[in-house]
Amino acid sequence: MKSFLSDKAKSIEPYTPGEQPKDKNYIKLNTNESPYPPSPYVKKALIESNFDDLRLYPDPNVSDLKKEIAELYNINTNNIFIGNGSDEILAFCFMAFFNRSDKIYYPNITYSFYSVYSSLFDLNEVKIPLKDDFTIDINDYKNLDSGIFIANPNAPTGLLLTLDQLEEIIINNKDNIVIIDEAYIDFAAIESAYKLTKKYDNLLVVQTFSKSRSLAGIRLGFAIGNENLIQGLKNIKYSFNSYTINRLSIIAGIEAIKDNQYFKDTVNKVINTREKTKIKLKELGFNVLDSKSNFIFISHKNIFAEDLYLKLKDKGILVRYFKSDLINNYIRVTIGTDEEMDIFVEKIKYIIKN
Amino acid sequence: MKSFLSDKAKSIEPYTPGEQPKDKNYIKLNTNESPYPPSPYVKKALIESNFDDLRLYPDPNVSDLKKEIAELYNINTNNIFIGNGSDEILAFCFMAFFNRSDKIYYPNITYSFYSVYSSLFDLNEVKIPLKDDFTIDINDYKNLDSGIFIANPNAPTGLLLTLDQLEEIIINNKDNIVIIDEAYIDFAAIESAYKLTKKYDNLLVVQTFSKSRSLAGIRLGFAIGNENLIQGLKNIKYSFNSYTINRLSIIAGIEAIKDNQYFKDTVNKVINTREKTKIKLKELGFNVLDSKSNFIFISHKNIFAEDLYLKLKDKGILVRYFKSDLINNYIRVTIGTDEEMDIFVEKIKYIIKN
Numbered sequence: 001m002k003s004f005l006s007d008k009a010k011s012i013e014p015y016t017p018g019e020q021p022k023d024k025n026y027i028k029l030n031t032n033e034s035p036y037p038p039s040p041y042v043k044k045a046l047i048e049s050n051f052d053d054l055r056l057y058p059d060p061n062v063s064d065l066k067k068e069i070a071e072l073y074n075i076n077t078n079n080i081f082i083g084n085g086s087d088e089i090l091a092f093c094f095m096a097f098f099n100r101s102d103k104i105y106y107p108n109i110t111y112s113f114y115s116v117y118s119s120l121f122d123l124n125e126v127k128i129p130l131k132d133d134f135t136i137d138i139n140d141y142k143n144l145d146s147g148i149f150i151a152n153p154n155a156p157t158g159l160l161l162t163l164d165q166l167e168e169i170i171i172n173n174k175d176n177i178v179i180i181d182e183a184y185i186d187f188a189a190i191e192s193a194y195k196l197t198k199k200y201d202n203l204l205v206v207q208t209f210s211k212s213r214s215l216a217g218i219r220l221g222f223a224i225g226n227e228n229l230i231q232g233l234k235n236i237k238y239s240f241n242s243y244t245i246n247r248l249s250i251i252a253g254i255e256a257i258k259d260n261q262y263f264k265d266t267v268n269k270v271i272n273t274r275e276k277t278k279i280k281l282k283e284l285g286f287n288v289l290d291s292k293s294n295f296i297f298i299s300h301k302n303i304f305a306e307d308l309y310l311k312l313k314d315k316g317i318l319v320r321y322f323k324s325d326l327i328n329n330y331i332r333v334t335i336g337t338d339e340e341m342d343i344f345v346e347k348i349k350y351i352i353k354n
Numbered sequence: 355m356k357s358f359l360s361d362k363a364k365s366i367e368p369y370t371p372g373e374q375p376k377d378k379n380y381i382k383l384n385t386n387e388s389p390y391p392p393s394p395y396v397k398k399a400l401i402e403s404n405f406d407d408l409r410l411y412p413d414p415n416v417s418d419l420k421k422e423i424a425e426l427y428n429i430n431t432n433n434i435f436i437g438n439g440s441d442e443i444l445a446f447c448f449m450a451f452f453n454r455s456d457k458i459y460y461p462n463i464t465y466s467f468y469s470v471y472s473s474l475f476d477l478n479e480v481k482i483p484l485k486d487d488f489t490i491d492i493n494d495y496k497n498l499d500s501g502i503f504i505a506n507p508n509a510p511t512g513l514l515l516t517l518d519q520l521e522e523i524i525i526n527n528k529d530n531i532v533i534i535d536e537a538y539i540d541f542a543a544i545e546s547a548y549k550l551t552k553k554y555d556n557l558l559v560v561q562t563f564s565k566s567r568s569l570a571g572i573r574l575g576f577a578i579g580n581e582n583l584i585q586g587l588k589n590i591k592y593s594f595n596s597y598t599i600n601r602l603s604i605i606a607g608i609e610a611i612k613d614n615q616y617f618k619d620t621v622n623k624v625i626n627t628r629e630k631t632k633i634k635l636k637e638l639g640f641n642v643l644d645s646k647s648n649f650i651f652i653s654h655k656n657i658f659a660e661d662l663y664l665k666l667k668d669k670g671i672l673v674r675y676f677k678s679d680l681i682n683n684y685i686r687v688t689i690g691t692d693e694e695m696d697i698f699v700e701k702i703k704y705i706i707k708n
Contacts, residue, residue: 003557005450008590010586033411054392056571119593217407219600227357232359235368236474240474
């Protein structure tokens, strides 16, 4: 039988999202979702929305949501691009800012979807090794000859570069686009790099509603950059799918941005729980990276990470384990509520001691 | 200033979606939306949904919606792919079934997004001329040397190929994929080609929730084909964006599929209105193509189509006008409610007579 598939569709190894098993109720600490529901205003606005209007296409420009983001960050709507999750924006970035066979730089340990995009769009990825302690040496990123992706905080380490460090990279790559993936920045208690977009035309900052805004289920992400970069993203988007964002997600997104106090409160709760959990795990002998994200990356000398992952799953707790060579002795654990993390610590303590 | 944009992002001419002006309340007959709201069960299910769960990622496989479609069409869920609107599926098709520089065949007058995709993904499009009466000569589509896209009914003509005609094309292209874009098939009162997917491994059928299911605002489309083709689409999708469909759209889609009686009733109302409108326009001297879609494609010897479009807009009625050479003396008019079409006919009559 003829296959009909393109070479790419036959050969590519897709990204593997975290498992979503339905066999039982897990404490789900594997996909970096928020343990807290979205702002109550999200529900209110959705319930009160005009459902008859669902017969009509949404605004392809997503203007109303852009207005809210523009107001929150004190920027212009022309500096904002909205995507169907930040992953869609990342995919569009590969098409908008790179030609086939271009080089593209990122750390050898980072969000593994970057490699999949490089393969999908035929770029030549150059993976820059992290230092032994999993930190990024910014000197490795100066005066490169093509575009750069940096997740900040990085995934799955959770480690953070400061704004000054990022600025050094950006200044020293004037002819290269630098894309900062800030999926987890709100948990870092430092400022987003978005303010630097006013100063540097080679910087694009990407954020998501999936983590700190408790809306992974509605699929929204946004990018901030100078108008030229945003226009590049628009040109690709309007050549791919005119209406990527549905009406209900727009409504939900607007309310999530407006309720900034709720956002701050829930983010702070996650940060507090993270710091408490770090201490408890260190007491149990875990090596705990200093994550500034809504997850922690941990290992223990007495047990293989894969065993730990499987034993936790058996006990009803899902965490993320990556088989990749460099990090296969770590598990990534999303920060849940205090109650969930207490149970997690209790179970992991039992596993370690037996 | 350096541009940073890829050659593609600089050079591509994106698809232009129908205008969505906000300056006044138009009778909106320009983007082929349904004039009827979605099934009342859509609203009910959305209002009763668990909004707290929006913090969690959706099911990337969209299994629950696939189950409903599988049941309705009596097929297997492995033969279904769900997309963020059928446009996203079409884009994925270009990546899943064609290599760069491959030829791709479609009519010279059809959904103009196909050309944009060809350009975005560097394919060599071959536009096969329609006959002078805008019909497709199926003999032009036999024994080709690469894949084929056919919109059935075609856009913006609304003209239909029968299932027998399609089968002749499919049989005579055993080594080429044939993609039938059935965005408007439900208004044609013939069977979808999906049943042929059980017989032919080179056939993929694409449908949408945006027209006959009154849900343009939630962005859902689906494709039906043999498992191999569906796997190709999945490989691309999971290399592009793991979670393309949000939780609320899944809920809405399930209810729209379940309420098949409402679907049939509203589709029949549109068909009846279309046929009545055709007669009235012919009486006014219009050339009216025999559309089997939820729009009509019309011209009049006494007035330039662009003038007609502008005068209708001035009178509060939006229709679609394409500047393209071959069809620039036609306007495309979406079928609204009986009341809307009465107003439309009255206004157009006034315009013609003055």
